[in-house]
Structure formats: C-alpha cells, structure tokens
Amino acid sequence: MKAADSNRAGSAPGLWRDTDFRRLWVGQTASQFGAQATQVILPLIAVVSLDAGSGRLGALRAVEQAPILLLSLFAGAWVDRRRARSVMVLADCGRALALGAIPAAYLFGLLGLPVLLVVALLVGVLSVFFDVAYQASLVRLVDRERLLQGNSALEGSRSAAQIGGPALGGALVSLFSGPVAVVTGAFFFALSSVSIWRIRGREQLPERGDGPVRVLRQIQEGLRFVTGNSSLRAVGAASALFQFWFAALMTVYLLYLPRGLHLSGTAIGLALAAMGPGAVVGSLLAARLPGRFGYGRVLVYSAFVADGVMLCVPALQGSAAVTLPVLVGVNLLFGTFGQLVNVTMMAVRQAVTPVRIQGRVVATINFAGMGLTPVGSLLGGFLAGHWGLRTSLLVTAVALSLSPLFMAFSPLARLGRHLPYEQEPGPPSVCRHQTGDARTVSEP
Template identity: 35%
Template sequence: MTTTPTVTAARQRPEPWPRSFRLLYAASLIDGIGFHVGQLAVPVLAVSLLAASPGQVGVLAALSTAAFLLIGLPAGVWVDRLPRRAVLITADFTRAALVASVPLAWWAGWLSIPQLYLVVLLTGVGTVFADVAAQSCLPELVGRNRLVAANSLMMSTGATMQIAGRGLGGLVVQTLTAPIAIVLDAVAYVASGTILSRVRTGAPQRPATGTTGGFVRQLSTGVRHVTGNQLLRPLAVSTASINLTMQLTTTMLPVVFLCELGLGAAALGLFLGVGGLGALLGALSARPLAERIGHGRSLWLPGLLVAPLGGSVALIDNGPMLWVAAFGWLMLAWRTGIGNVIGVSLRQSVTPDGLLGRMNATFRFLLTGALTIGAIVAGVLAQYADVRTALVVGALANGLTWLPVFCSPLRTLHRPPTVD
C-alpha cells in the first residue's frame, strides 16, 4: 500500500524521449530556422536585387518543390534501401554547399536568375531525401504508441521555427541584405548535419516489404499502399488540395508586399510569421482535439470552420485590412497545423515499417507536387491576369479542401488502426 503513490506518480510522469529522437529534434530545430530564413530571402533577393517578374517568382517557387515531382516516388525506394541516418546527413551537407553558392556568386558579381533556378531545384532534391528519411525513421526512434505525441512536438517546433525563421529572415534581409540571410541558411544545414551524425538508430534496417520484382515493383507497392487504402487516399487528396491552394497565396505575397503595398521585407516576414504562429497553435491543439472529437473529425471540421476566412487574405491591403488578412492567415495556418499532426500520425500508424519510406515518398510526391503546381498556376495567373486573381482563386478553392475527408470513412474515425 505504501507504494501506490509512487506508482501513480510514475504513471503520470512523462516518459523521457530517447536520445536519438532528441538529437533529431535538435537538428530539426536548427534546420527549421535556416530553412525559413532562406525561403523568405530567396524571393526577396530575386525581386529586390535581380528585378524578377511575378512570373519568375512563380518559377522559383515551383522549382523549389519540383524535385518531389521528379524524384519523389523513387526516393522512397532508395530511402527504404539505404541507412536513413546517412541519407539525412548527406542531404544536409549537400544543401549547405548549394545554398552557400548564392551569396558567393552575389559577392563575385555573378549571381543571376538562372543560378537561383538551379540552386533551388537541386536543394529541393536534398529536401526530398531528408524529409522522407526523417519521417520514416521516427517510428523506430520513439515507437508507434508515441507517434501522435512525437509528431505534435515536431510539428509545433516546425511551426515555431516558421515564426522565428521568417521573422528573423525579414529582419536580416531588411538590415543586412538577403545574401547575408542566405548565409544563415547554409550555416544551419551544416549544424544540423553535424548533430545528426550522432544519431544512433539501433538495429540494422530491415529489408523493405515487397522487395521482389525489382525497383519498379517496389515503387508501385508504395503507391498502391496509399492510393488503395480507404483512409490514406482521401487524406492525400485533401492535403494536396490544401497545399495547392495555400501556395497560390504564398507565392504572390512577396510581390504584394514589396511591389503593390510598398511594405518591406520585415513586414512580409512578420505576416508569414503569423502563419507560423497559427501552425504552432494548431500543432499544440491537435492532440487534445483528436482525443476529444476523434482523429477523423479533427481532419475536416477545422477546415469547414475557417473556410470563410480565406477570402480576407485575398483582400489584403494597407490599413485595417492588413490586420484582418493577418487573422485570416493565422486561422488557415491553424487548420493546417492540426492536419499535419493528425495526418502524419495516421499515415505512420497504418503503414508497416518496410513501407514507410515509400509511403512517405508517395505522400511527399503528391503534397509537394501540389505546391509546385500551385506555384506555377500562381505565376501564370499573376503574369497574364493579375496578382489579386491568384489570391482570390486560392481563397475560394481552399474553402473546399475539407470535402474529400468528409466524404470518406475518415469522417467519423475516432482512432487510427495500427500495424506492426
């Protein structure tokens, strides 16, 4: 009887995270700051120093995610075959070298739009492998029973870095120029890769499921796992739609702030940082919301509730409408933050270990491919109609992105099934 309080306290005390997960978390923390600084600095550099047109800004945004369309699916097969820790480290150091070439070329007087195109495309290749490997090794590092908690921590940290990175990026660009901000991005990749070199994943990676039949068959197994699953298929359609519609807005915001509203990079960074705050709030509220109303309702109900607010972002202007648009942006990002945590946890829960790389690669192919398409559509609309048209189309379409989940078995799912 005397041990009861101790047992109760032990049950209430959170179990510490494994050391390798803490290292992965720290690397993501540093990497996130650099990534968001660079993501803001590159289009600002293109517009302010190289006089890029709206169409060229759209191409830059499209190329930054085009790698997921070009190699996204085969990357999953390679990640399932290779040591994931080595993939993560190689991706970080490669991206550091590519990003560092931008400020070096600027200082030498050689920087051009074509070089920016090439750098963002090749950096995107590294991001393909890094993202797929990171999400695929998470179940091994924390266990499947802690996936929602681990993803909530990772996503909330990512959202925090979005706030800090874009806010810092705006200030650095405003005060020290965009090339200096891009230097911070390169340094962050080096620091992240150094930390990841200390991660230990334990037992050797098991052979991938469905290895017979060669590369093509392994690839198609991962695709069929996503497209043939009644839970994963509507999730993929809904999330890809969210990415595409949000990208229509995000791609044109630098043009709106710098050219149309006459505001500086710092104001743009703060506005985008508001979106990071919304994503953070969404990531933090995802777990309690899912426990209260179920995982399925958490994926579609927030989208229905915030749908009317998307129009306020399309009406952004100086004065009060800037604040109204910022609130709308906050709420759209809040919805996205919830969906990221619940959706990624669902994907990992219903996928066997040997298919994780290919499943994540298939999702990345669809979701980031949607970003590429959204950026292209935004550039075309802005170039041949106007910037506001891109914002309006994005707002109207975003209001419908919850429907694929609502019209599927996910609608009332309380808790996702798990596999070994």
C-alpha cells in the same frame, strides 16, 4: 508489449529522456529554421534584388518544388533500404553548400536568376530526401503509442521555426541584402547535420531477400498499399487539392505583400512568422482533440477554418499600420488550424502503415499531395500576370476550400476517436526502440 515499454508509454516525460529523440528533434528544428528562412529569402532576392516579375517568381518556386514530383517515389524506396540518419546528414550538408553558392556568386558579380534557379533546384532535390527520411526515422525511434506525442513535438519545432525563420530571413534581407541573409539558412542546415549525426541508436537495414531488390518493385508496393487503403487514398487526394492551390496562392501572396500592400522585408517576415505561434498551439491541440472529438471531425472542421480564413487577405488595403495586424491575425488562425490538420493527418497515415514501408508511403503521399505544386506555382504566376494580384489571390483562396470539402465526403470524415493501427507482420526490422507491435505531408 513489454512492461518497460508500457511504462515508457504511460510516462509523458519519457520521450524527452530519450537522447536520440532529443538529437533528432534538435536537428529537425534547425533544419526547419533553415528551410523556413530560405523559403522567404530566395523569393525576396528574386523580387527585391533582381526585380523578378510574376512569371519568373513562379518559375523559381516551381523549380524548387519540381523534385517532389520527379523524385519522391524513388526517394521513398531508396530511404527504406538505408539508414535515415545518414540520409538526413548528407541532405543538410548538401543544402548548406548549395546556399553558400549565392554569396560566392554575389562576390564575383555572377548572381542572377540562373544561379537562383540552380540553387533552388539543388535545395529542392535534397529537401525531398530529408523530408522522407526524417518522417520515416520517427517510427524507428519511438513506439507506436508515442507517435502522436513525437509528431506533436516535431511539428511544434517546425512551428517554432515558422516563427523565427521567416521573421529572421525577412529582417536580414531588409537590413543587409539577400546574399548575406542566405548565410542564415546555410548555418541552420549545418547545425542540423551535426545534431543528427550524433544520434547513436543503430538502425537495422531491412531484409533484402535472396536477390537484389528492384527499386521499381518497391515503388509499386508503396503505390499499391496507398491506393488499396481508403484512408490513405483520401489523405493523398485532400493533400493534392490543398497543396496545388496553396502553391498558386503563395506565389501571388509573395508578390501581393511587397507590391500590393507595399510591406517591407521585415514586415513580410513578421506577417509570415505569425503562422508559427498558431502552429505551436495547433500542435498542442493535436495531441488532445482527436482523442476527444474524433479524428474525422477534427480534420474536417479544422481544414474549413484554416482555408476559409485566407479569404480575408484579398480584402486588405491601406497602410501597413492597418494591414499588418490583420495579416498577423489571419496567419495566426491559419497556422493553428492548419497545423492541427497536419499533425492529425500524419497520425492517421502512420497508424495504418506497416513500419517496413513507412518511407515509401511517406514518399507516395508526398508525390500525390505535392507533386503538382510546381504547376500550381506556375499557375499562380500566370494568374498574377494576367488577372492582377487581388483577383488572383481571391480565386486561389476560394479554391483552397476544395480540400476540406473533399474531406467532408471522404472516409476521413468517418474516423472516430481511435485509429485502426496496422500490425506489423513478422519480426521487427528497426532499431532498439522497436517492439513487436510497433509500427508524414508538409502541409495539411
């Protein structure tokens, strides 16, 4: 590595002096605020304004998550051949316009579940492309040695969004109405697109070879790389177990809070927002603990704590004065240790992946980890309708422990304090921050 790069890697404030990274951080933060607010507002519109039952709420969540299964692999190959900045800008502009259709439909008396389903589908499709692009863009902006710091900063902003997004969305639904509250999400997506559009570093597109690159061949390359690497296989499998049961749990959870515990929209927003402060702490810990105790030990123990604490939720009953503080504490712990797992897993994935296929590996892991979330959401709605809210919540909370149990017996548990970085063959194919040896799952 060049001396200048070494100096930058050794100076902690160096990453924040980078104007392009700051613009990416601001844009990603705004986008996460929009996403977090929307994830609360759309279900609350369905439950509170449209009186949707468990089956319809499960269908709404499944429709929003279905593009992960259908489009992730294609999105990875597509993003690897294009500038990540352009993909992110177009995706967030599209999400802002899609959400704007809800207040328009309300004004014309057309708002109903079909409109919500269409908007949820559009938002889900565009979210797939944005999430792949922003995770792939980080490796084009910072050096390999700064990935953990960069991930910690971006995940810290996602944590801040988890504080403000749900609380703001729930409060607006409670004070005004869902169609008015959804404008908040549209505003944040628009702000994100403006900030990311201002990134000035020019990305170099990958070499395309002598003939046209076939998307199917690129997808296969990403699949082969993930299945051929024991650490990535374990990341994908652990992610799949967690995301499937977390999707089922959240469908029941969003019904349990207003109907089982009789919480208001504001209280629901505050309860969900409690994950945010914990996630801020988790992001900070992720920059230090893996290097001190080992990546494997941090992953396994943190996952057991994060998933195990959710077992407290089905036991709650009584007034909001009693249940709300407990929910805040549970979500605080879940946010802290869940985020610690998330950031550590992303560092593992990025370390063992060559930069030229980062987009495809992100997409393949997302496909494996989150592809079955629509089925999980439908299962959660089915269980809530047939077994009751409390029993369904207990079953799905217990099933969350399958993910850390798998990790404990996987190659991830054997990772030490240093990761085996993948050396990039050939000349670099990225922008100005890339050096010769330079070199991400929504939930853990």
